[in-house]
Every structure is written in C-alpha cells, then in structure tokens.
Amino acid sequence: MSYKLVKRMFCSSTIKKPPRQVCIVGAGPAGFYAAMHLTKNLDSVNIDFIEKLPVPFGLIRYGVAPDHPEVKNVINQFTKVARHANVNFYGNVTLGKDIQLHQLRQHYDAVLLTYGAEEDKVLGIENEDAGNVIAARSFVGWYNGLPSDKDLKIDLSCKTAAILGQGNVALDVARILLSPIDELRKTDITEHAVSALAKSKVKEVYLVGRRGPLQVAFTIKELREQLKLKNCSTIWRKKDFEHVEDVVPNLERPRKRLTELMLKSLNESGKSVDDLNSNYFKPIFFRSPKKFIVDSNHKVTGVELTCNKLVGEKLEDQKCIPTHEQEILNCNLVFRSIGYKSIKADNDIMFLNGLVPSNKGVVDDSNPDLAKLYVSGWLGTGPVGVILHTMGNSFQVAKVMCEHLTGADTKIKGGFQEIKKIISVNNNNFVDWDGWEKIDKYEIEQGKKLGKPREKICSIQKMIEVSRA
C-alpha cells in the first residue's frame, strides 16, 4: 500500500466539512509554495496539481544548472508538501489541451495558474533562424534533459561562441561551455550533453551586453563562480569601465559589491599569463546585435553589432542609445539569452504585456458560479528574479486565496473526480505522485551506474512506462 494511502486513511477521520477544492496549474516553485501556504493555513482543503510534464518541479529540475545541486535542495520542502494527504499531483495533463480553463473553474472553488514563462524572447533581426543560433533556454533544456529539447541541433566544433544577454542564465550557459568536462560528469547533466560537450572545441565565450557594467543583470554569486572557474581566464575591455570606479561609492550595497568584483577582476586580468590550454570568458558591453552573418549554408559565422553609448547626467541611471558605429564579432555559435515570455495556454486567459495581469494575484472573481482565478510565479510577475522572489509572490497570492476560501460556504465542487472524466476521454496516461517517486528512484539508480546523482529520463513515453512499473 502506498505511503500516501496509509496517511490518507489515517487522516480522513479528522476531516469534517467537505474540503475546499483548489486546482494549481503547473508544479513549479510558484505552485508548490502556494500549496505550502494553503495547506498550512486552511483547515480543510484539497489541492490538485495539474502539470504538463509527467514530472514535477518545473525549472528547479529543468532550469537550475546541473552544477548547482544545492539550489535543488528546495525539492525536499516541495516533496513534503506533495506528501500531504490532501495534496495530489496529476502529471502529463496539459491545460488548454487535455482540459480547458472553464472546465477547471466549473469544478473547483479556486484555480491558481502557475505555469511559468517557457518561451524565449526573440531579437527580431536578420538571419535569426540561421544554423547554430540557439535559444539559451533550449540549450539549458538540452543539458537538463527536457524532453522537448533532447534533440537540439548544436555544433560545438568551433572555437568562439557568443552569448547575447548578461543575465544569470547567460552565465549558466557560459559556465557549462567553459567548465572542465570532468567536473560536469559528476553532476546530473544528461549523458547526451556530456558526450557532446566532451568533444566541444569552444574555448572562447563572449558575453554581449546592450548596456554597461553598472547595468548588468547577473548577480554576484554567479559572477564570482565564473571568475573562479578552473582553467579559464576572464578578459574585460578596459574601455567599457571608464568612470565606473568614480560612482562605486554612491551605489547601493548589492550593485556596489558586484561592481567592485568586476573592477577587481579587471585590474587582475592584466596579470594573468597566457596559457595554451586556457579557456577565455570575455564580457563586452554597449553592443546590440543588429544582424547575424551567415555562410552559404545559412549557418552563422558572426554577429554584426551596433555600438551604443550612455547618455544622461548620473552614470548610475543613464540611458543607452545607439551610435552609427558598427562592429563585427566573428563566431560560429550564438546563444540568445534576452529573456522569456509566457504563452497563452488557454483561450480564456487574458494577457497584457506578456503576462497575466492581476490585482494582488486575483485575475478574475466576477462570476460567482465559477472558481475564482488567481496567478502567481513567473506567469504573473514576468520572468524575473530567483526562487526567493517567486516564493514571496506565491505566499502573497496564497494569502489572498486563504482569505477568500475561509469566507462563505459555496456549492460543493467535484474537483478531480469530475475533471478525470473529461481528461480520460483522450488521455489515460496521467502520472500521480507515486508514479513520480518511481521515476525518481529509477533515475537515481540509472545515475549510480554512471557515477552521477541521477540520469534523467528524456522521453515522456519512457517516464510513463516507468511510473507504471
């Protein structure tokens, strides 16, 4: 008998009132943090997760870099939430495909959308569809074993790569490209990525930013890690840092420490000896991609960059404008890492500026016959910040939900009992939490054989099979 079933039998005697039915769409951090708050603060609630993939945890599993296992420890807190008797997971169920939003709203008291921001933003410039111009997010999905990215076409046989964008994801991509392969082998990075990266010839990675050193989006921890990377020298352009030192004293602590670290590295970079075996990490600033240069096979050979300059009085809040100067960066591999946007998973979802607008998380509460609709996480805030910020936002929204759900009694809702009837017409393959635990165990076993913490299953079909074993 499953652990969960025992627990449910044990607990059921204490539940008096029929529980309020909550559906959370998307089992990433936003969903789990909301569930954590709801289970803690409501006496009688039943929470059903509906998740597109057969497996939980969203970007913790498929975004966070494999060499950052510590960040993934939060999975332990989420697992505790999922094991609550009144929390259920239904993986391999997609909103907008297997089930419609209005159907969920009919059969639940509250529906919370937390399905993230999965699509990558495009630059909209010439030759963006060229070979070896790759969305950073797809590369991340590829090394992390996301089923839809497992067959990514990438050619790592060139020496120079450019990453367009200067956020933490850009740094993740740079670090994975520049890390000694034996370090990566010990992580849960997928085998297909390890074997491709082992043959990689990439030795030089540019990190191209539109604005200056005072505006970078990456955070200090990620930069420090990159600067400490074995066998890799960081080369800055001295000219990019003109006058930067002068404003350091006026900056707020986080920006100040980050800028000081860059300046320190800049001053040290002159001293580093050139080593034939060394890799190079080269951040460059004030450059916007104008178009990709391609060869006769429509494969990228370079990026034409427009040089920008900053205007305005105070260096800290200057604006960036293009000049007439151009520069060509020769490279045969380019990653686009300029942000993400959410998709409209269901026709009934309203969108504004790439996210679902809400009032403190409340999207729609106008129809008393339908579940109130809420949003949290990247779908509601836009794809910004780290897990901490997603957590804060989800707690805030869940708090509002709690207030509403403890209010007046409403009609009893059928919850998943009803939803299941609709889904099973076309899809009998949903994976519950016990199914995920089987997948988890299997992946850890497969990893053991390879000396890694885990080897992820990269096919949906295989996941379903293992979940039923």
Add this chain to the structure above:
Amino acid sequence: MLRNIVKNITAKSLRAVGKNNGLPPSLSHQRSLASVSKTELALKAEKVKVTFVLKDGKRLETEAKVGDTLLDVVVNNDLNIEGYGACEGTLTCSTCHVFLKQSDYDRLPEEPCDEERDMLDLAYGLTDTSRLGCQITLTKDLDGLEIQVPETINDARN
C-alpha cells in the same frame, strides 16, 4: 531523536560543502558521518534560549542546542517560519535571512564570508545587521538571543 541527529549531520555537512566550494556532497557527507564526535554530542546537551520575532510581532520562543545553527533550530523545532532554509544551509539562497540587534551582530564570533554576503545581497530589506541564519552557530554566550525574521511576502516587481 535519531532522525534529528541525522538531520543535523546532513545540515552540517551541506554547510561544509557551501564553504569548501566544490566538494561533491556525497563525499563530504561521508566524511562528517564518520566524525560525529563525542564532543559534539556532549555539546548538544547544553541548551540556550532563542526567540524568533516574526514580522507580525508573533514571538517564537524555543530552546536550542549549543552548536546548532539558527537554521537547525528552526528545522529541529519545527518552527512555523514559512519557506525558511530552502537550500538547507548551502549558501545558495537567502530564505533564512534574519536581522540582529547591532550588539548581537557585533558579538558574533565570525563575520559573514563573501559567499554569505553575496546571498544577502539578494535578500529583501537588507540591513547592516542582516545575516543568514544558516551561518550563525549558537554558543553558550548567545543565550537569550532575539532574532528578527523579515517579511518574505513581497512583490517581485518592486
């Protein structure tokens, strides 16, 4: 009880990983499993009182073992501080952010290392007496320590 000890060890060895930067968790885990020393067990017998003061004024008073970190105290006593310690003391998040009184901050034996400061830089409402709870180890000296827990509910857009 046994569970608690195991938990403690895990939290500690993970912390070691954070500091050593790069040791695979499995290795350092084994290392510290082998070295649960008698002194450590003896230290555990010594108790101090600590109080966590939440944003809404609620006071969570608890007995804690000397040698434990503030994160251990929250976990082992099941204190209701939501989302506290997401990365389990490995210096890769700032969910265990706390404010201290200036005098308490000053008398802590260790100053925050660069990695702790890096994570604090991401925390909400960073102050001059901010620390990460996972990096503060209780000593007999700290009996009666009062810790302010900041608001976690915040809007990511701000």
